[in-house]
Amino acid sequence: AVVSTQSTGDLFSLLSRVKSGTGCTAVCSGAIFSTYQKNRVERVCERLGLVSIAPLWRAEQGPLLREMIESGFTIRIIKVASIGLNQRNLGKTADELWEHFTEISRKYGFNVCGEGGEYESLVTDCPLFSHRIVLEGVKQVCHSEDDIAPVWYETFGGVTLEEKEGVIGTSLGARADGS
Numbered sequence: 001a002v003v004s005t006q007s008t009g010d011l012f013s014l015l016s017r018v019k020s021g022t023g024c025t026a027v028c029s030g031a032i033f034s035t036y037q038k039n040r041v042e043r044v045c046e047r048l049g050l051v052s053i054a055p056l057w058r059a060e061q062g063p064l065l066r067e068m069i070e071s072g073f074t075i076r077i078i079k080v081a082s083i084g085l086n087q088r089n090l091g092k093t094a095d096e097l098w099e100h101f102t103e104i105s106r107k108y109g110f111n112v113c114g115e116g117g118e119y120e121s122l123v124t125d126c127p128l129f130s131h132r133i134v135l136e137g138v139k140q141v142c143h144s145e146d147d148i149a150p151v152w153y154e155t156f157g158g159v160t161l162e163e164k165e166g167v168i169g170t171s172l173g174a175r176a177d178g179s
Contacts, residue, residue, distance in 0.1 A: 026051035072124040079153035082118035131161035
């Protein structure tokens with residue numbers, strides 16, 4: 001698939017700043033099933049001389065999302081754009097919506113990981129994080145009041161990092177008990 005440089009401009013700018021500020025040599029993306037998204041990241045990485053890593057590529061999505069939830073990932077829904085989702089789903093976690101996701105997957109072919117653009121998410125905590133991400137000044141915005149698939153998203157005024165109990169001060173978030 002051809003990916004235009006116009007569609008990758010913001011990503012290029014961001015990763016260019018990250019590379020120059022940190023000296024990183026690779027980018028790990030969460031691409032699971034969207035060839036467009038995977039190609040988009042790969043093209044930007046090629047232009048910047050970075051390695052693109054997509055460890056979740058083509059993983060079975062239901063078990064993958066369930067494993068993330070059971071592993072302690074807090075996955076906040078920050079945008080909805082699909083039949084079966086609406087404003088009430090914003091700000092909830094994938095764990096809270098798991099049964100609903102599986103139900104609308106059966107009914108409508110909904111992609112439980114959101115790989116078809118059904119929703120966007122933000123991981124606010126996981127075992128690798130030494131701090132939780134706390135969103136401040138959250139507002140819900142309606143982009144389209146479509147009767148079948150309304151589009152809503154969250155904006156936020158800022159973020160803070162909240163220290164987690166039992167985490168040794170490493171960037172990998174190692175637990176004090178060694179787990």
